[in-house]
Amino acid sequence: MQAVIKADKLSKHFGHFTAVNEISFEVAPGEIFGFLGANGAGKTTAMRMLCGLSIPTSGTATVAGFDVYKQTEEIKKNIGYMSQKFSLYEDLTVLENIRFYGGIYGLSDRDLQQKSETLITRLNLQNEAKKLVGSLPLGWKQKLSFSVAVLHEPKIVFLDEPTGGVDPVTRRQFWDLIYEVADRGITVFVTTHYMDEAEYCNRVSIMVDGSIEALDTPPKLKQQFSANSMDEVFYELARGAKRSE
Amino acid sequence: MKQFFSFVKKEFYHIWRDKRTMFILLGMPVVQIVIFGFALTNEVKNSQIAILDNAKDEASSTIITQLDASKYFEIRQNLHSYPEIEKAFEAGKIKMAIVFPQNFSEDLHHLNKAQIQLVADASDPNVANILTNYATAIIGDYQRRINTNNVLPYTIDTETRMLYNPQLKGAYNFVPGVMAMVLLLVCTMMTAITIVKEKEMGTMEIMLVSPMKPIMVIIAKAVPYLLLSIINIASILLLSVYVLEVPINGSIVLLVFESILFTLVSLSLGLLISTGAESQQTAMFISLVALFLPTVMLSGFMFPVENMPLPLRIISNIVPAKWYYSIVKSVMIxxxxxxxxxxxxxxxxxxxxxxxxxxxxxxxxxxx
Structure with a gap:
């Protein structure tokens, strides 16, 4: 199967500082790929390169078949993105937010109409559709934010610590949404701090000091590090880190 | 194009939902014009003065009546001795005192020479100057009237014409100034703040990951404020023409065109500030300190640039409002x-x- 993200010795330097050091990996279509690492390990920089926000210093990578150096515009059309900062407009209603994000991805009015209905029904927001997003609880906002990020049916959706500050029940519901999306064939590329979430991923990579130190399915990683949980695996690797905040 | 309109629509929602800000943006020019037009004026009217009339004769009382009758003066007190003059000034009640010596009429008619003393509060030098000038003119009038019979051997009459603003209205000066200030404030500060807000909220990142081009994001951000500014230009011009009776003497098309040009300058400045500022407070602070103050001080609106020391005159050239102010004066007045x-x-x-x-x-x- 053709990989949807392919990185080969991808690096990013800022002056003398090597933020990302020759990382190589592949992600298959429909896969849920966990991208783990301590703060400052280089996750965000790597993700920004894959999203076309930052030009790599060296190495090669393709996202949805497009080159990260030259075809960033094509990449942007084929990905969705949800940042760790909550990214909907609080002073717009639920519907207006949906229409706006659909609009900037160039969805037609008919598509937009139909998709926003489906989305609102799926999230049970019928009564809130015309309310300002600012009045919703954080968990709902995050689910909405995620649904909006995949509104235009991208090939890949990048999630940057999407569940920060949310209670476990809502997180579980959030992951149900992620599975639904993956079943539709959308690849999910997710960074997280929560190790229980790492267990939900198909495969997980762990970055330490700019390099990928481990990459496999959660069961195999646990086996490899003879650990009981992903938490222990992560701790084992992150302990050796020189960079930390 | 559809992307672009979605974005512009969203910007309008932001403005519309934030009623308080919208009200300020649209109400500010109206309030400023009204305040400058009716309250803050550098025309001197109804100044309180005191009279120390030691003569109490026909000539002194005629002059006093005339002073009181003019719209410039209002006699607040009649004093009885010199020390009272100082007290009256100290109490801050009067701006000027006028002293007639004893035997004023007699001196005038028999010695052909009499004196009046004008004592003005020069802690505000401009007002003091204006008041003594007005008083001198009124006294001069009286003198000419009593001299009608005696023909002076040589006379030079000055005939003054106040071009462009015959009634010497302050509004002719501040309407262009207020236009510059309002446009700058609305465009620069608001654009800077809204863009920085998107950065703070993290929504800017989403924009950058979307297929929308950065330049489009910037233009879409600016469009609503351009429209707001056009409304403001219209309301300022309507108010100044119909309420303050300042005419638009030149081409209105040219005036609007130049105003839009200045709006675009302000918008670009706002964008520039937004790329540097990381928080909304910083953006606001930079807009106020780096733009608003120089605009008020160095555009020629409050203080004439010609009288400033050379370094300030040079700096004033990089203040966009200075050029716009001069354009509006030329076209409008x-x-x-x-x-x-x-x-x-x-x-x-x-x-x-x-x-x-x-x-x-x-x-x-x-x-x-």
Missing amino acids: KGLGLKVIWKETLILAGMMLFFLTLAIRKFKIRLA
Whole structure:
């Protein structure tokens, strides 16, 4: 199967500082790929390169078949993105937010109409559709934010610590949404701090000091590090880190 | 194009939902024009004065009546001795005291020479100057009247014509100034703040990951404020014509065109500020300190630039409002055309290009 993200010795330097050091990996279509690492390990920089926000210093990578150096515009059309900062407009209603994000991805009015209905029904927001997003609880906002990020049916959706500050029940519901999306064939590329979430991923990579130190399915990683949980695996690797905040 | 309109629509929602800000943006020019027009004026009217009349004769009382009858003065107190003059000034009640010596009429008619003392509060030098001038003129009037029979051997009559503003209305000066201030404030500060807000909220990142081009994001941000500014230009012009009775002597098309040009300069400045500022407070602070103050101080609106020391005069050239202010005065008050203001227009256009290029370049650097 053709990989949807392919990185080969991808690096990013800022002056003398090597933020990302020759990382190589592949992600298959429909896969849920966990991208783990301590703060400052280089996750965000790597993700920004894959999203076309930052030009790599060296190495090669393709996202949805497009080159990260030259075809960033094509990449942007084929990905969705949800940042760790909550990214909907609080002073717009639920519907207006949906229409706006659909609009900037160039969805037609008919598509937009139909998709926003489906989305609102799926999230049970019928009564809130015309309310300002600012009045919703954080968990709902995050689910909405995620649904909006995949509104235009991208090939890949990048999630940057999407569940920060949310209670476990809502997180579980959030992951149900992620599975639904993956079943539709959308690849999910997710960074997280929560190790229980790492267990939900198909495969997980762990970055330490700019390099990928481990990459496999959660069961195999646990086996490899003879650990009981992903938490222990992560701790084992992150302990050796020189960079930390 | 559809992307672009979705974005512009969203910007309008932001403005519309934030009623307080919208009210300020649209109400500010109206309030400023009204305040400047009716409350803050540097015309001197109804100044309180005191009289120490030691003569109490026919000539002194005629002059006093005339002073009191003029719209410039209002006699507040009649004093009885010199020490009272100082007390009256100390109490802050009067701006000027007028002293008639004893035997005023007699001196005038028999010695052909009499004196009146004008004592003015020069802690505000301009007002003191204006008041003594008014008083001298009124006294001069009286003198000419009693001299009608005696023909002076040589006389020079000065005939003054106040061009462009025959009634010496302050409004002719501040309407252009208020236009510059309002446009600058609305465009620069609001654009800077809204863009920085998107950065703070993290929504800017989402924009950058979307297929929407950064330049489109920037333009879409600016469009609603351009429209707001056009409304403001219209309301200022309507108020000044119909309420303050300041005419638009030149071409209104040219005036609106120049105002839009200045708006674009302000918008580019706002964009430039937004690329540098990380928080809304910083953006607001930079807009106020770096733009608003120089505009008030150095545009020639409050203080004439010609009288400033050389360094300030040089600095004033980089204040966009200075050029716009001079354009509005030329077009609106003097009724001049593009032939006279092409230089200022070019300078504004140059500034706009410069700021915009800089802003877009800085915006791109941030992405890499």
